[in-house]
Amino acid sequence: MSDKPSASRPPDSRPRTGAGAPDSATGTACLPGDPDPQARIARILRVDQAGEYGARRIYEGQAAVLRRGPAARAIRHMHAQELRHLERFDELLVERRVRPTLLQPLWHVAGFALGAATALMGERAAMACTVAVEEVIDEHYARQAQQLGDDEAPLRETIETFRQDELAHRDAGLAHGAEEAPAYPVLKAAIKAGSRLAIWLSERL
Numbered sequence: 001m002s003d004k005p006s007a008s009r010p011p012d013s014r015p016r017t018g019a020g021a022p023d024s025a026t027g028t029a030c031l032p033g034d035p036d037p038q039a040r041i042a043r044i045l046r047v048d049q050a051g052e053y054g055a056r057r058i059y060e061g062q063a064a065v066l067r068r069g070p071a072a073r074a075i076r077h078m079h080a081q082e083l084r085h086l087e088r089f090d091e092l093l094v095e096r097r098v099r100p101t102l103l104q105p106l107w108h109v110a111g112f113a114l115g116a117a118t119a120l121m122g123e124r125a126a127m128a129c130t131v132a133v134e135e136v137i138d139e140h141y142a143r144q145a146q147q148l149g150d151d152e153a154p155l156r157e158t159i160e161t162f163r164q165d166e167l168a169h170r171d172a173g174l175a176h177g178a179e180e181a182p183a184y185p186v187l188k189a190a191i192k193a194g195s196r197l198a199i200w201l202s203e204r205l
């Protein structure tokens with residue numbers, strides 16, 4: 001990672017337009033039009049609040065279908081943690097004067113629908129959904145934590161703490177039989193692709 005100023009960036013190293021495309025000059029995710037570090041922090045907070053909101057809705061969709069048994073208990077526990085994550089990002093949006101994503105109404109419906117649909121396929125499919133989503137969030141948080149410098153140490157620590165919770169959620173999904181879900185590789189790949197698309201969109205809108 002180099003700390004070269006962007007003005008000296010060679011023309012062929014301009015930021016790419018893909019999700020999380022690294023800015024080769026700074027090593028941080030940068031999108032065309034990100035004017036300054038503050039805009040970058042706003043983007044991080046907006047997508048993270050969106051992600052936690054979506055996670056909350058997924059577990060609410062699952063909890064609406066699965067009401068009893070060990071899987072339902074695990075879902076309630078993970079839901080409670082997502083509420084805490086969401087609450088913290090809600091506070092940070094206010095503190096840093098960042099607007100939430102415009103897509104929140106979409107995540108409200110799509111998150112719940114994904115949770116309910118997978119739960120209707122069975123407990124193991126619900127857990128496969130958890131594994132898929134939490135793996136994507138783990139990668140996403142790991143990338144963000146790497147990008148944040150010491151000037152944003154508290155935010156970096158928050159993200160790192162939440163990432164550990166998300167990894168525990170993934171492990172809970174595996175412990176509750178995610179890998180035995182019908183068509184597990186296909187289901188997991190589809191949900192991961194959808195989660196990455198949701199991140200990509202929430203970073204931009």
Ligand SMILES: [Fe+2]
Pocket residue numbers: 052055081082085162166
């Ligand atoms: Fe979370």
Ligand SMILES: [Fe+2]
Pocket residue numbers: 055078082134165166169
């Ligand atoms: Fe989670």
